[in-house]
Amino acid sequence: MNAPTLIARxxxxxxxxxxxxxxxxxxxxxxxxYVPERVKVFFQSENGLIGTGxxxxxxxxxxxxxxxxxxxxxxxxxxxxxxxxxxxGLIRGGHVDLTVLGALQVDQAGHLANWMxxxxxxxxxxxxxxLVCGARRxxxxxxxxxxxxxxxxxxxxxxxxxxxxxxxxxxELAVIAFPDGRATLLERGPGIxxxxxxxxxxxxxxxxxxxxxMWP
Amino acid sequence: MNAPTLIARxxxxxxxxxxxxxxxxxxxxxxxxYVPERVKVFFQSENGLIGTGxxxxxxxxxxxxxxxxxxxxxxxxxxxxxxxxxxxGLIRGGHVDLTVLGALQVDQAGHLANWMxxxxxxxxxxxxxxLVCGARRxxxxxxxxxxxxxxxxxxxxxxxxxxxxxxxxxxELAVIAFPDGRATLLERGPGIxxxxxxxxxxxxxxxxxxxxxMWP
Amino acid sequence: MQSICVEDAVAQIPxxxxxxIGGFLAVGTPERLVDELVRxxxxxxxxxxxxxxxxxxxxxxxxxxxxVDRVIVSHIGLNPETQQQxxxxxxxxxxxPQGTLAERIRAGGYGLGGVLTPTxxxxxxxxxxxxxxxNGRVYLLEVxxxxxxxxxxxxxxxxxxxxxxxxxxxxxxxxxxMAAKTVIACAKHIVPTGLISPxxxxxxxxxxxxxxxxx
Amino acid sequence: MQSICVEDAVAQIPxxxxxxIGGFLAVGTPERLVDELVRxxxxxxxxxxxxxxxxxxxxxxxxxxxxVDRVIVSHIGLNPETQQQxxxxxxxxxxxPQGTLAERIRAGGYGLGGVLTPTxxxxxxxxxxxxxxxNGRVYLLEVxxxxxxxxxxxxxxxxxxxxxxxxxxxxxxxxxxMAAKTVIACAKHIVPTGLISPxxxxxxxxxxxxxxxxx
Numbered sequence: 001m002n003a004p005t006l007i008a009r010x011x012x013x014x015x016x017x018x019x020x021x022x023x024x025x026x027x028x029x030x031x032x033x034y035v036p037e038r039v040k041v042f043f044q045s046e047n048g049l050i051g052t053g054x055x056x057x058x059x060x061x062x063x064x065x066x067x068x069x070x071x072x073x074x075x076x077x078x079x080x081x082x083x084x085x086x087x088x089g090l091i092r093g094g095h096v097d098l099t100v101l102g103a104l105q106v107d108q109a110g111h112l113a114n115w116m117x118x119x120x121x122x123x124x125x126x127x128x129x130x131l132v133c134g135a136r137r138x139x140x141x142x143x144x145x146x147x148x149x150x151x152x153x154x155x156x157x158x159x160x161x162x163x164x165x166x167x168x169x170x171x172e173l174a175v176i177a178f179p180d181g182r183a184t185l186l187e188r189g190p191g192i193x194x195x196x197x198x199x200x201x202x203x204x205x206x207x208x209x210x211x212x213x214m215w216p
Numbered sequence: 217m218n219a220p221t222l223i224a225r226x227x228x229x230x231x232x233x234x235x236x237x238x239x240x241x242x243x244x245x246x247x248x249x250y251v252p253e254r255v256k257v258f259f260q261s262e263n264g265l266i267g268t269g270x271x272x273x274x275x276x277x278x279x280x281x282x283x284x285x286x287x288x289x290x291x292x293x294x295x296x297x298x299x300x301x302x303x304x305g306l307i308r309g310g311h312v313d314l315t316v317l318g319a320l321q322v323d324q325a326g327h328l329a330n331w332m333x334x335x336x337x338x339x340x341x342x343x344x345x346x347l348v349c350g351a352r353r354x355x356x357x358x359x360x361x362x363x364x365x366x367x368x369x370x371x372x373x374x375x376x377x378x379x380x381x382x383x384x385x386x387x388e389l390a391v392i393a394f395p396d397g398r399a400t401l402l403e404r405g406p407g408i409x410x411x412x413x414x415x416x417x418x419x420x421x422x423x424x425x426x427x428x429x430m431w432p
Numbered sequence: 433m434q435s436i437c438v439e440d441a442v443a444q445i446p447x448x449x450x451x452x453i454g455g456f457l458a459v460g461t462p463e464r465l466v467d468e469l470v471r472x473x474x475x476x477x478x479x480x481x482x483x484x485x486x487x488x489x490x491x492x493x494x495x496x497x498x499x500v501d502r503v504i505v506s507h508i509g510l511n512p513e514t515q516q517q518x519x520x521x522x523x524x525x526x527x528x529p530q531g532t533l534a535e536r537i538r539a540g541g542y543g544l545g546g547v548l549t550p551t552x553x554x555x556x557x558x559x560x561x562x563x564x565x566x567n568g569r570v571y572l573l574e575v576x577x578x579x580x581x582x583x584x585x586x587x588x589x590x591x592x593x594x595x596x597x598x599x600x601x602x603x604x605x606x607x608x609x610m611a612a613k614t615v616i617a618c619a620k621h622i623v624p625t626g627l628i629s630p631x632x633x634x635x636x637x638x639x640x641x642x643x644x645x646x647x
Numbered sequence: 648m649q650s651i652c653v654e655d656a657v658a659q660i661p662x663x664x665x666x667x668i669g670g671f672l673a674v675g676t677p678e679r680l681v682d683e684l685v686r687x688x689x690x691x692x693x694x695x696x697x698x699x700x701x702x703x704x705x706x707x708x709x710x711x712x713x714x715v716d717r718v719i720v721s722h723i724g725l726n727p728e729t730q731q732q733x734x735x736x737x738x739x740x741x742x743x744p745q746g747t748l749a750e751r752i753r754a755g756g757y758g759l760g761g762v763l764t765p766t767x768x769x770x771x772x773x774x775x776x777x778x779x780x781x782n783g784r785v786y787l788l789e790v791x792x793x794x795x796x797x798x799x800x801x802x803x804x805x806x807x808x809x810x811x812x813x814x815x816x817x818x819x820x821x822x823x824x825m826a827a828k829t830v831i832a833c834a835k836h837i838v839p840t841g842l843i844s845p846x847x848x849x850x851x852x853x854x855x856x857x858x859x860x861x862x
Binding site for chain 3: 282286297298338
């Protein structure tokens with residue numbers, strides 16, 4: 001199983017029936033492919049849709065029905081559409097139960113940086129700041145390192161996305177939570193040793209006695 | 217012609233095609249009966265309707281289609297309905313071109329009191345404060361006196377509706393505007409003398425040399 | 433979303449709850465839920481709504497039954513019982529300009545702390561509120577309102593809980609649906625999922641907690 | 648509402664105007680109006696929109712033609728030309744969180760001075776803004792935005808100017824329609840008055856100044 005699939009499958013296990021879920025672009029989008037059987041969630045696209053379905057069959061794409069990345073999607077029966085103020089009312093008002101987002105960096109308290117690299121890449125925050133502020137639960141889906149450099153760091157060197165810390169970070173190496181504001185290892189990637197994880201993590205990581213292998 | 221009809225007909229002459237108009241309860245409501253031929257305006261009911269039409273025929277009333285007084289109305293072709301936040305966005309955002317409201321008192325600068333008599337009558341302001349703050353033009357439709365007491369007074373004794381002053385007051389005796397913040401007589405009621413008006417008005421009233429008779 | 437009978441829906445509302453109720457002079461008010469509040473004698477309520485309707489209709493029934501300690505409304509002029517209880521000191525009435533009330537409820541549901549509105553500046557409504565100037569214009573800071581329960585009257589609901597409204601019965605219903613911890617909806621029609629166009633859904637299904645099956 | 652050809656609609660927009668344009672990555676953007684802005688070479692524009700799309704689509708065409716001095720947007724990540732012009736100092740970019748942008752535009756159209764939002768507190772977005780505390784939570788005061796012109800893409804318009812939108816092409820269109828002095832709308836379909844149900848109208852006719860007849 002490749003890293004993005006592993007991460008997406010692990011996060012999909014956090015889904016519960018009835019949840020309203022917003023998935024970011026990239027690895028987060030893959031989570032929709034692994035919703036457990038019998039679990040019925042609503043996916044929101046922040047461009048104005050609840051009930052986002054799979055990619056349409058060849059020739060069936062409607063250009064006026066896309067996800068927040070501009071990719072044509074389908075809408076499931078019972079979908080709803082709305083303007084951008086309603087969309088972010090749902091997000092900021094705490095009606096979105098879970099958001100899954102990518103990250104450039106996460107610090108050891110769980111603070112997130114995911115919207116710019118000063119002087120190099122300034123895509124803009126889009127909906128990320130509202131999502132991190134407003135969603136009831138925030139999960140980061142990312143590769144553990146970027147070009148060999150750890151992305152889980154003692155302190156952010158990139159601009160902060162929100163004061164609110166994330167609830168869970170899932171990478172191909174580890175599942176990490178932040179109880180009492182301290183990065184704590186919950187699960188290991190399949191076949192990954194504790195020393196592999198420590199070597200790839202710059203932040204101080206609390207390692208309990210028993211760290212089970214993640215079951216994606 | 218009775219006083220309410222006279223007032224409503226005079227105010228109806230202020231309507232221009234394309235205007236979005238909100239009429240209050242009472243005499244203001246009558247204005248809709250006297251829209252000049254070839255003038256097409258939109259009437260808004262602040263409970264969530266643009267395109268308010270006449271009272272329905274006997275037996276044709278729909279209980280879920282009323283004006284802001286709760287009276288069944290009809291909707292004209294091209295009507296639209298919306299929630300209360302949109303309705304007051306239209307009002308507060310300056311999209312309503314004209315509102316016609318009743319008054320308990322108007323002072324000589326044009327300030328309005330129309331929402332409570334402390335200790336005696338506290339109906340609440342409903343939409344009145346938003347309408348006076350937000351509509352582009354505010355016209356007061358009222359009888360000149362109440363139980364023989366002048367309603368146009370030097371200073372309000374009742375609670376103010378808004379800092380913003382009204383543009384025009386139309387009574388059965390007079391049409392009054394407030395250039396430079398001073399009550400100024402523009403027109404006399406049919407057969408009404410200047411001394412009649414002065415006797416019924418407590419506020420200082422500027423009376424130009426030529427005060428034509430109102431042409432309702 | 434769970435389907436529920438009206439008796440059980442109301443049974444979960446405790447005495448002393450803050451309840452937002454849709455409707456404008458009872459147009460768009462879920463009468464069946466109001467009747468059940470009266471039948472179960474839920475007391476010491478705080479009601480957030482546009483108005484207290486007329487005696488015998490909508491929220492007026494709660495006033496007549498003396499179940500309400502406090503109302504946050506824009507208008508009580510058509511209900512003399514509200515005025516009598518207010519004068520007698522048994523009912524606290526917070527009067528809020530209608531547009532401000534709509535925005536305060538919306539802010540509560542949309543995660544905003546409040547809004548700046550020019551309405552009420554220089555009037556009694558300003559008492560106790562903060563003034564702020566933006567681009568040379570003076571505004572009042574009006575803070576968000578939220579409720580424990582929202583009681584909604586919809587026109588149609590689908591099996592997932594998507595709601596539509598009709599004509600002037602929409603009014604405060606979609607606003608309060610966003611601003612309450614628990615949302616209980618009645619609908620005139622319950623239709624299979626997929627029969628309401630996505631573009632015509634006004635209250636999206638994930639917002640609705642309970643849909644009443646015997647309204 | 649007046650019907651107008653696209654050439655005359657755009658001719659009335661002066662260089663240097665502030666223009667709000669609907670669309671999300673060009674979905675729901677009135678391409679015909681954008682093309683005409685390019686054809687007439689309207690320059691030194693300030694654009695308020697969700698994003699600058701991709702080169703060759705929607706607002707991206709204005710960026711490529713170097714007609715824009717300033718954008719107020721939430722995202723420019725898919726348009727490298729926007730980023731290049733920003734780095735070169737020829738294009739000023741004000742980045743606004745998407746939900747904040749929606750609320751600031753809505754506030755501009757709804758007569759509000761601004762809103763209090765938790766989004767951006769403690770980040771770069773806070774710079775130069777007022778912090779306010781309401782019920783123990785900290786918010787930023789985000790002030791209203793308005794435009795000289797709004798360029799709207801609707802799905803259907805009736806002869807009076809009532810507008811509906813479809814699926815995810817709605818996005819910022821109804822918000823900017825309320826927040827501009829002059830509203831110019833294109834519609835995929837123009838239908839006789841009365842064919843759009845009152846409950847399905849999203850932008851009411853009195854808000855629309857011009858409907859383009861050759862979109």
